[in-house]
Amino acid sequence: MLFNSIDFAIFLPVVFFLYWFVTQRNLKIQNLLLVVASYLFYGWWDWRFLTLIMFSSVVDYAVGLGLSRANNRARRKLLLWVSIIVNLGFLGFFKYYNFFIDNFIAAFAFFGVSLSKNTLNIILPVGISFYTFQTLSYSIDVYRKKIEPTKDFIAFCAFVSFFPQLVAGPIERATNLLPQFYKKRVFDYAAAVNGMRQILWGLFKKIVIADNCARYANIIFNNYHDYSGSTLLLGAFFFTFQIYGDFSGYSDIAIGTSSLFGFKLKRNFAYPYFSRDMAEFWRRWHISLSTWFRDYLYIPLGGSHCTILKKIRNLFLIFTVSGFWHGANWTFIAWGLFNAISFLPLLVLDKNRNNLDIVASGRVLPSFSELFRILRTFLLIVISWVFFRAETIGDAFIYIRNIFTLSLISAPGFRGDEEVQTTIFLIIAFIIVEWCGREHQHALSGMERVLPRTGRWVSYIVLILITYFYGNFSESIEFIYFQF
Structure with missing residues (x-):
């Protein structure tokens, strides 16, 4: 169901x-x-x-x-x-x-x-x-x-x-x-109300962000030989938000639904795309799986309390197993290894726990240095998702190689729905809302502190209307992680 x-x-x-x-x-x-x-x-x-x-x-x-x-x-x-x-x-x-x-x-x-x-x-x-x-x-x-x-x-x-x-x-x-x-x-009325907010936000993530991004990501990835570097980068960008909106949207609905029945589930996502390095990303992405591997595999192997060679061994082992957990395809293992390589410099230089706080906490905007590190990390994440989405490792390498050509500086365009600009606008609005809510458990959970009751209800109605008018209801798209 x-x-x-x-x-x-x-x-x-x-x-x-x-x-x-x-x-x-x-x-x-x-x-x-x-x-x-x-x-x-x-x-x-x-x-x-x-x-x-x-x-x-x-x-x-x-x-x-x-x-x-x-x-x-x-x-x-x-x-x-x-x-x-x-x-x-x-x-x-x-x-x-x-x-x-x-x-x-x-x-x-x-x-x-x-x-x-x-x-x-x-x-x-x-x-x-x-x-x-x-x-x-x-x-x-x-x-x-x-x-x-x-x-x-x-x-x-x-x-x-x-x-x-x-x-x-x-x-x-x-x-x-x-x-x-x-x-x-x-029955806890306040928890139930917050749960309903989280369900609403999760549905928005899934139906509006993820399912619309899926439409364009599928077109570009399935015909990647035909497109310019800028269009391929746009396709990877769409898949990046598809998988986040899809998976974190499911977690939001699951946690919100549990609240309706008096249960508290652990947080599974903590705004991972605002991470300043790959170590922070993995503390914020699919937290329940990352901590599972940490507690039942990484720490029993010695974790970080061992020689540098064993630390590196443990790092590559944990990411390889994580990749294999995701599916029976070499692309997932390549995705895991790419993340291990991206993580490696932080581990070797002992900088993997530098960013434990919330980025730009108490401030409206990040500093230039924080913004640069967020964008640099985000680019690595976008490239890693190409391996995750591609049919074969060969396809992934060709896709990435074709991104970094002279055509990267051209305007993106592809044979698809002309309403792509609307989806990009919705993604930008989504990023802004997530940024504003990054210090809370989910993007809508702190609304009662900044908006009066009438303002909150207006926000809910607007979100429902956006979901109704801009949600992708034309095709039934299952949650991506159902296959795992």
Whole structure:
């Protein structure tokens, strides 16, 4: 079920009504309602994949109970490996089976050995990378004794399948989300209002920014041989805002929806395109995944508390794995390596934690130095997204090479919708609103401090009208991260 669909517009108020007005008196029934609603939400795509969530939930619930009773270290490790193998096994089979088979055959073909291709017609379950990491983190944290294993199976199933963030995050930790299912929720009007604001802003990001950018990015990337360097740069610019508007828009809707039900999810984006270096960007982009890899892979390998060579090894490993997590294509690994190379000078010079504050905090405009660093970092980000979007690594290199030609100084133009100027204007307006809200959790969350009630309602109506008149409703575009 898509957030930007009529189905969800009906689903959400029905679940909200049942949650607060029918099941509020009984916590277990309320949690059970969330499980049923979440399974309905997920099964809307393909009910058969519900068995994967059910099985993963049962395995990790049982592993948690087993860890609570096991005092022997070897037995505890065995139980942990059961969780790791089951979760990563499912993920590897559905997401990477054909990738490994194709590359295995290609490797033999390079040496002149022909092998028959025997790949399967495997459908990738929506959001499998997200919920497997979420439930796997529970087993690891129980093993590390950071959290007590739950005996409440309904609460655990609700934690694994919680519908707002089930298919595209944020990837929640059991230490944060699971305890919220144990205690009675009380409706918080202020949190609900702020949640509705965040949902509205998330829908604007998705329907107006991301989906309009997708239209032009697809035209340019699919026909990149035909265009000038300036047009190719514009295409990369459009995809840069497509993926940000799409993914952060989903997170905004997920976090806002959770607020309606009395839950607090972790922040997943913190205005990443205002970053002054690549280290800051990765502290602000897909925060739930970055911190997951930091806590469960980077730090166990030694993190930054080791020799410089091991630091570099850890850096490249973490970005390579991050790239591979995104999809079964070498372009994602190249994207990860590009980010590692961009990050490397900061790590070597020990400058990777220089920008921990909010840029231009307390000021209307950044300094010239801050603006230069933001633009320099943004250009690196734009180039990195070319690898992410391209069909092959070869296409990505040709695309980038064709940008940096003499045609870069020409006026951009392409065979597409002439309304592209409107989209560029909307992106500029979007950047201004985000800049003004950069010190808040999301761009609209501080409105009550600067606008009176009437002004806020006028802003909401204007935003709704802009979404209605300028949103891309002509084609149904799924959220990009559903494929991951």
